[in-house]
Amino acid sequence: MATPSITRRSFLAGTIAAIAAARWQGSGQALPADVTLPDDPFTLGVASGDPDPGGFVIWTRLAPAPTSGGGMPGVDLPVTWEVATDPSFATIVASGVSVAVVALAHSVHVEVSGLPPDAWFHYRFRAGGWTSPVGRARTAPAPGVRAPLRFGVASCQRYVDGYYTAHRALSTEGCDLVVHLGDYIYEGGGSGPVRSHGSPEATTLAGYRNRYGLYKSDPDLQAAHAMCPWLVVWDDHEVDNDYAGVHSADGVPEGEFLSRRAQAYQAWYEHLPVRLRVPAGPNVVIHRSIRWGGLARFHLLDTRQHRDPQPCGGGLSSPCGDWDDEGRTLLGPSQEAWLLDALGSREAVWEVLANQVVFAPMPIGTARNMDQWDGYPAARQRLWSVLRDVPNPVVVTGDIHLGALAKLHRELEDPSTPPVGVELVGPPISSRFTAAPPAVVEAVVGALPWFEHVNASDRGYLIVELTEDALQARYRVVSTTAERTATVSTDHTYRQTAVPVPRDEDPVDTTTTTSTSSPPSSTSTAVTTTSPPAGGSEDRSGELAPGAVIPRYTG
Numbered sequence: 405m406a407t408p409s410i411t412r413r414s415f416l417a418g419t420i421a422a423i424a425a426a427r428w429q430g431s432g433q434a435l436p437a438d439v440t441l442p443d444d445p446f447t448l449g450v451a452s453g454d455p456d457p458g459g460f461v462i463w464t465r466l467a468p469a470p471t472s473g474g475g476m477p478g479v480d481l482p483v484t485w486e487v488a489t490d491p492s493f494a495t496i497v498a499s500g501v502s503v504a505v506v507a508l509a510h511s512v513h514v515e516v517s518g519l520p521p522d523a524w525f526h527y528r529f530r531a532g533g534w535t536s537p538v539g540r541a542r543t544a545p546a547p548g549v550r551a552p553l554r555f556g557v558a559s560c561q562r563y564v565d566g567y568y569t570a571h572r573a574l575s576t577e578g579c580d581l582v583v584h585l586g587d588y589i590y591e592g593g594g595s596g597p598v599r600s601h602g603s604p605e606a607t608t609l610a611g612y613r614n615r616y617g618l619y620k621s622d623p624d625l626q627a628a629h630a631m632c633p634w635l636v637v638w639d640d641h642e643v644d645n646d647y648a649g650v651h652s653a654d655g656v657p658e659g660e661f662l663s664r665r666a667q668a669y670q671a672w673y674e675h676l677p678v679r680l681r682v683p684a685g686p687n688v689v690i691h692r693s694i695r696w697g698g699l700a701r702f703h704l705l706d707t708r709q710h711r712d713p714q715p716c717g718g719g720l721s722s723p724c725g726d727w728d729d730e731g732r733t734l735l736g737p738s739q740e741a742w743l744l745d746a747l748g749s750r751e752a753v754w755e756v757l758a759n760q761v762v763f764a765p766m767p768i769g770t771a772r773n774m775d776q777w778d779g780y781p782a783a784r785q786r787l788w789s790v791l792r793d794v795p796n797p798v799v800v801t802g803d804i805h806l807g808a809l810a811k812l813h814r815e816l817e818d819p820s821t822p823p824v825g826v827e828l829v830g831p832p833i834s835s836r837f838t839a840a841p842p843a844v845v846e847a848v849v850g851a852l853p854w855f856e857h858v859n860a861s862d863r864g865y866l867i868v869e870l871t872e873d874a875l876q877a878r879y880r881v882v883s884t885t886a887e888r889t890a891t892v893s894t895d896h897t898y899r900q901t902a903v904p905v906p907r908d909e910d911p912v913d914t915t916t917t918t919s920t921s922s923p924p925s926s927t928s929t930a931v932t933t934t935s936p937p938a939g940g941s942e943d944r945s946g947e948l949a950p951g952a953v954i955p956r957y958t959g
């Protein structure tokens with residue numbers, strides 16, 4: 405990707421703004437500018453995230469001893485940061501000094517701004533005589549520009565279940581973005597088939613910090629972060645398995661659980677490259693939208709913090725009691741109103757919901773997984789009744805530890821109605837599917853008419869390519885997570901043509917974006933292909949060899 409030639413002057417404003425944006429917490433302690441650290445504090449690598457047309461967040465944390473309290477002196481420290489157009493930092497285009505504060509575990513979030521749109525950069529940090537690894541970050545295209553986009557989708561990286569061979573492979577995919585849908589850490593203690601957590605269940609700020617320290621010490625995870633900006637949301641295991649709002653899954657009193665939630669949320673913030681306010685207390689708004697020019701909007705959702713408890717005792721249950729009560733919510737009133745309002749404007753060809761739990765109906769006999777949207781049918785219908793009239797809705801999902809693809813029909817459980825959207829459920833990075841034998845769930849879910857792909861046997865990630873004309877998704881699976889190295893292959897490929905969305909300057913034909921019982925079949929019918937896209941596509945990869953595609957579980 406070409407990087408532009410830029411004068412230092414044009415970046416002065418951006419540099420000043422970025423310095424001002426550095427989060428100085430004002431602890432009152434002196435800044436020992438000449439401090440030296442005996443051990444490398446950059447053990448957790450670097451990361452970037454939440455790009456906009458003028459910049460992105462860059463992140464690091466000073467932690468010479470990341471699994472045992474960090475190992476830093478108890479003083480705030482200055483951290484120098486630099487952004488350059490080249491990996492050797494010959495041309496630095498933005499720089500400044502941020503402060504790594506004790507109160508945030510010496511983490512640093514810098515909101516770099518003033519950069520040109522649609523451009524790649526390199527960044528690094530310096531502190532205490534040490535220099536961090538170099539990361540790559542990029543800005544988003546300017547508003548309205550429909551530049552193509554390639555993004556990865558990752559979730560569910562239970563450390564003890566496997567090595568991060570999927571992250572290593574993801575780091576070589578040439579992505580513009582990675583969307584991480586949560587279960588970034590698992591709070592539980594103990595061991596798995598491959599590694600050990602080495603500490604009991606995390607329940608306190610110190611415990612969660614050490615857990616992030618363990619996970620983020622992994623070089624494969626660091627490589628994936630260093631590749632490009634990430635868009636990150638949390639799922640349940642960043643706090644406690646299957647919690648719902650103020651309710652823990654194991655009956656801990658609300659006040660006690662909210663204290664735990666506050667500490668978990670703070671540790672999450674400290675370790676991820678997010679453009680958010682510093683958390684204070686148990687309520688932390690993380691839902692937000694990220695624009696990719698005029699091509700795509702990502703609506704990053706939080707389906708844990710604001711939800712009502714799972715009905716019918718949670719788990720896999722037949723509907724009962726208040727299951728379909730109109731008043732029940734998964735997103736919470738505020739986030740739901742925000743999302744429905746956002747979906748009311750036409751700003752992009754693709755509207756992508758970055759979502760945790762499976763959206764498509766997934767009945768198992770008469771039972772449903774009450775932790776998924778299936779446990780909140782009225783809330784799902786309120787959202788779907790708006791989302792199905794958006795030209796090109798895409799839901800990307802994690803949580804369930806299988807790769808799957810569901811057509812979202814106009815009436816979700818009536819496949820005789822036209823498919824108007826798609827849900828791409830990403831394979832887990834390392835977590836195993838343990839709820840049932842993989843072959844059983846593959847057969848049962850694969851038999852649902854709106855599911856065309858289910859793989860509960862493999863680990864991996866998704867690669868999604870968007871252009872103005874089409875979506876292409878590749879399900880990438882790794883050969884093993886039991887060893888440090890693996891090969892990666894494509895398990896399933898899906899291609900969907902876009903419903904045309906008029907540009908701002910074009911006359912708006914509202915009939916293409918409002919409710920019609922039968923959208924034009926030539927543009928809205930999703931098809932699966934095992935062949936490369938037809939000529940004329942804007943697909944940049946050129947790497948989808950027909951022989952590389954191994955369709956499985958197509959139905």
Ligand code: FE
Pocket residue numbers: 560561587641803804805835
């Ligand atoms: Fe998970």
Ligand code: CA
Pocket residue numbers: 587639640641803804
């Ligand atoms: Ca989960």
